[in-house]
Amino acid sequence: MSDQVTIEDVARACGVSRATxxxxxxGESRVRPQTIEKVNEAIRALxxxxxxHAKALSGGGTDTVALMLPGVWRSYHAILIEGVEEVASxxxxxxxxxxxxxxxxxxxxxxxxxxxxFIFRNMDRAEEHAKLFxxxxxxxxxxxxxxxxxxxxxxxxxxxxxxxxxxARHFLEHGFRRMLYLSGPADHxxxxxxxxxxxxxxxxxxxxxxxxxxxxxxxxxxxxxxxxARLIPELEPEAVFAANDxxxxxxxxxxxxxxLGVPGDMAVVGFDDAFFSEYLSPPLTTVRPPxxxxxxxxxxxMASILRKPGSLTGKIILPTSLVVRxxxxxxxxxxxxxxxxxxxxxxx
Amino acid sequence: MSDQVTIEDVARACGVSRATxxxxxxGESRVRPQTIEKVNEAIRALxxxxxxHAKALSGGGTDTVALMLPGVWRSYHAILIEGVEEVASxxxxxxxxxxxxxxxxxxxxxxxxxxxxFIFRNMDRAEEHAKLFxxxxxxxxxxxxxxxxxxxxxxxxxxxxxxxxxxARHFLEHGFRRMLYLSGPADHxxxxxxxxxxxxxxxxxxxxxxxxxxxxxxxxxxxxxxxxARLIPELEPEAVFAANDxxxxxxxxxxxxxxLGVPGDMAVVGFDDAFFSEYLSPPLTTVRPPxxxxxxxxxxxMASILRKPGSLTGKIILPTSLVVRxxxxxxxxxxxxxxxxxxxxxxx
DNA sequence: TACAAATGTGAGAGCGATTACACAATGTAG
DNA sequence: CTACATTGTGTAATCGCTCTCACATTTGTA
Numbered sequence: 001m002s003d004q005v006t007i008e009d010v011a012r013a014c015g016v017s018r019a020t021x022x023x024x025x026x027g028e029s030r031v032r033p034q035t036i037e038k039v040n041e042a043i044r045a046l047x048x049x050x051x052x053h054a055k056a057l058s059g060g061g062t063d064t065v066a067l068m069l070p071g072v073w074r075s076y077h078a079i080l081i082e083g084v085e086e087v088a089s090x091x092x093x094x095x096x097x098x099x100x101x102x103x104x105x106x107x108x109x110x111x112x113x114x115x116x117x118f119i120f121r122n123m124d125r126a127e128e129h130a131k132l133f134x135x136x137x138x139x140x141x142x143x144x145x146x147x148x149x150x151x152x153x154x155x156x157x158x159x160x161x162x163x164x165x166x167x168a169r170h171f172l173e174h175g176f177r178r179m180l181y182l183s184g185p186a187d188h189x190x191x192x193x194x195x196x197x198x199x200x201x202x203x204x205x206x207x208x209x210x211x212x213x214x215x216x217x218x219x220x221x222x223x224x225x226x227x228x229a230r231l232i233p234e235l236e237p238e239a240v241f242a243a244n245d246x247x248x249x250x251x252x253x254x255x256x257x258x259x260l261g262v263p264g265d266m267a268v269v270g271f272d273d274a275f276f277s278e279y280l281s282p283p284l285t286t287v288r289p290p291x292x293x294x295x296x297x298x299x300x301x302m303a304s305i306l307r308k309p310g311s312l313t314g315k316i317i318l319p320t321s322l323v324v325r326x327x328x329x330x331x332x333x334x335x336x337x338x339x340x341x342x343x344x345x346x347x348x
Numbered sequence: 349m350s351d352q353v354t355i356e357d358v359a360r361a362c363g364v365s366r367a368t369x370x371x372x373x374x375g376e377s378r379v380r381p382q383t384i385e386k387v388n389e390a391i392r393a394l395x396x397x398x399x400x401h402a403k404a405l406s407g408g409g410t411d412t413v414a415l416m417l418p419g420v421w422r423s424y425h426a427i428l429i430e431g432v433e434e435v436a437s438x439x440x441x442x443x444x445x446x447x448x449x450x451x452x453x454x455x456x457x458x459x460x461x462x463x464x465x466f467i468f469r470n471m472d473r474a475e476e477h478a479k480l481f482x483x484x485x486x487x488x489x490x491x492x493x494x495x496x497x498x499x500x501x502x503x504x505x506x507x508x509x510x511x512x513x514x515x516a517r518h519f520l521e522h523g524f525r526r527m528l529y530l531s532g533p534a535d536h537x538x539x540x541x542x543x544x545x546x547x548x549x550x551x552x553x554x555x556x557x558x559x560x561x562x563x564x565x566x567x568x569x570x571x572x573x574x575x576x577a578r579l580i581p582e583l584e585p586e587a588v589f590a591a592n593d594x595x596x597x598x599x600x601x602x603x604x605x606x607x608l609g610v611p612g613d614m615a616v617v618g619f620d621d622a623f624f625s626e627y628l629s630p631p632l633t634t635v636r637p638p639x640x641x642x643x644x645x646x647x648x649x650m651a652s653i654l655r656k657p658g659s660l661t662g663k664i665i666l667p668t669s670l671v672v673r674x675x676x677x678x679x680x681x682x683x684x685x686x687x688x689x690x691x692x693x694x695x696x
Numbered sequence: 697t698a699c700a701a702a703t704g705t706g707a708g709a710g711c712g713a714t715t716a717c718a719c720a721a722t723g724t725a726g
Numbered sequence: 727c728t729a730c731a732t733t734g735t736g737t738a739a740t741c742g743c744t745c746t747c748a749c750a751t752t753t754g755t756a
């Protein structure tokens with residue numbers, strides 16, 4: 001505040017003009033090596049840092065992107081942020097995180113010049129998102145989506161379909177023929193895709209859609225518990241595939257309460273590979289999404305969009321993997337004999 | 349980029365000068381109501397948003413703060429960010445999150461004019477932090493600490509001592525006389541304070557320091573497991589107080605592997621109330637820190653520091669609470685008979 | 697009625713950078 | 727040895743806003 005060192009100071013300190021200093025800073029053409037040296041020396045000596053706002057105002061970029069996150073999904077988002085920030089800091093970008101009212105505030109962030117682009121972790125409210133995205137696209141504002149592709153906009157997605165398909169195949173290997181899919185909110189794309197993959201996988205194994213029973217939750221443990229309580233006694237599936245691990249946990253809790261053994265009486269598989277999943281009893285078989293990698297990929301993509309305009313981007317789909325533990329009915333290999341402990345600690 | 353609407357445009361549109369428009373925007377003195385109306389109308393009509401950089405350059409504030417987080421502690425940080433962002437967005441601030449190299453980059457962020465203040469979640473590396481903080485303080489740069497008070501700098505902390513003390517008292521109620529404290533890294537203040545409170549609590553109950561055995565971990569589940577494996581057979585405590593829930597989990601895993609019952613053969617209590625803690629078998633008794641509230645409090649404090657310079661701030665200590673479940677030896681009241689399920693779902 | 701005080705508005709000087717343009721010094725070719 | 731690139735550097739306009747100062751108009755007071 002008080003002691004701003006300006007480009008003028010540097011210029012004066014080594015007897016050149018502001019223009020020359022600016023050229024040195026931006027590694028531009030035609031400055032005598034000797035002058036470069038002198039200027040850099042002064043910059044270091046004075047502790048000079050170019051003022052962002054002056055730079056931005058006179059045409060330079062701000063190298064700032066906004067990461068827009070809906071306000072739930074705690075550890076998931078933390079990992080995402082870490083991934084984004086990791087690449088951002090490496091590439092010289094800065095990350096503004098926005099959680100509240102991010103739909104309403106997005107354009108303003110851009111109009112004020114705060115950010116040059118957006119990374120959205122769009123979840124529900126597909127309508128509003130679509131509207132915003134089409135406005136951004138029309139205005140040529142760079143943005144990309146994490147998680148839920150929408151329209152033709154650039155997106156980083158995980159292979160939900162592939163994940164669902166892997167679960168289906170695995171269930172088939174176990175010989176199940178009557179399965180319950182516990183979905184998230186009906187309009188949620190992730191959940192839909194997982195279901196689709198699940199169905200495809202079963203079909204590939206010769207089972208029609210009638211083999212799949214359906215229940216709907218809202219991703220919370222409680223909703224998993226309640227859906228299980230509501231439908232399991234009635235439908236009596238052999239196996240449950242929950243759209244996320246929390247709901248799978250809810251199912252587990254219900255089954256335990258009812259005295260039903262897992263996987264003895266019923267198999268349960270989740271999606272997300274949450275921190276707690278490997279510690280459940282039995283350890284939960286689940287599908288692991290590459291969250292951190294989504295973050296890094298998103299930021300890398302955004303960086304290249306901003307640095308070299310014209311670089312066109314489509315959808316990038318990152319592979320998921322099936323983490324086989326015990327709740328599906330598999331013998332749990334890595335164990336020490338303890339159902340609570342798989343010895344890997346790999347989620348830390 | 350192309351279609352910046354400037355203050356000049358607005359001025360022209362309603363036949364006044366830039367100065368007047370500026371006054372209206374900043375709610376300043378002495379503008380005729382009628383003119384205000386006219387200007388606001390034009391602003392709305394043109395979709396005008398003041399350019400951040402121009403504003404900042406000409407003396408205005410940027411209302412941006414940096415949230416500096418060490419790169420671990422996933423869900424913890426997510427909750428913190430949410431808290432900070434919640435208040436920030438409400439108060440018109442913006443949050444830049446930095447994880448990598450935040451010690452080295454902090455001053456630059458300020459010198460470039462990117463941010464007006466810092467919120468640090470400082471953990472290890474006390475030396476380097478102290479050095480940075482003293483520089484910031486000398487330069488009059490606003491900052492505050494979350495979690496680990498250091499020197500006289502403004503800080504938001506949780507009552508680690510109180511938490512440790514509550515655990516001690518609770519252990520005493522159970523009649524334990526020989527306890528193991530499983531600390532985090534030796535130089536970690538949180539862990540030290542929890543230990544201190546624990547000791548105080550025991551002393552208040554008439555037990556000297558010799559009643560406390562000590563082991564050191566690094567906050568990971570694995571380190572908890574290994575410390576337990578290394579020391580429990582030798583020391584044979586009646587109860588273990590781990591500096592965090594993950595290590596407590598490690599202890600639980602070890603005990604289970606050894607066939608020791610919890611709380612029958614040994615009581616275990618953690619700290620943090622992590623997501624998984626209530627689902628462990630047995631549900632883990634632990635100390636809950638008000639993480640979200642730390643975030644909101646931090647941002648509120650920062651906002652008032654920035655808005656009204658001179659408002660002095662000291663340390664704010666937020667209370668912790670003991671979450672009594674079953675691992676301490678208490679009957680687990682809310683249960684449905686199931687050790688995995690406490691029926692509350694309250695961490696979602 | 698006269699003059700001071702308050703009120704409302706405009707002109708213009710920065711803020712700290714970038715960058716187009718001008719110009720001097722040096723190098724090269726005819 | 728002139729003519730013309732090439733190279734290195736400086737001058738000054740510009741970005742969009744705030745804010746001081748000056749000035750015009752209205753209101754209040756004696």
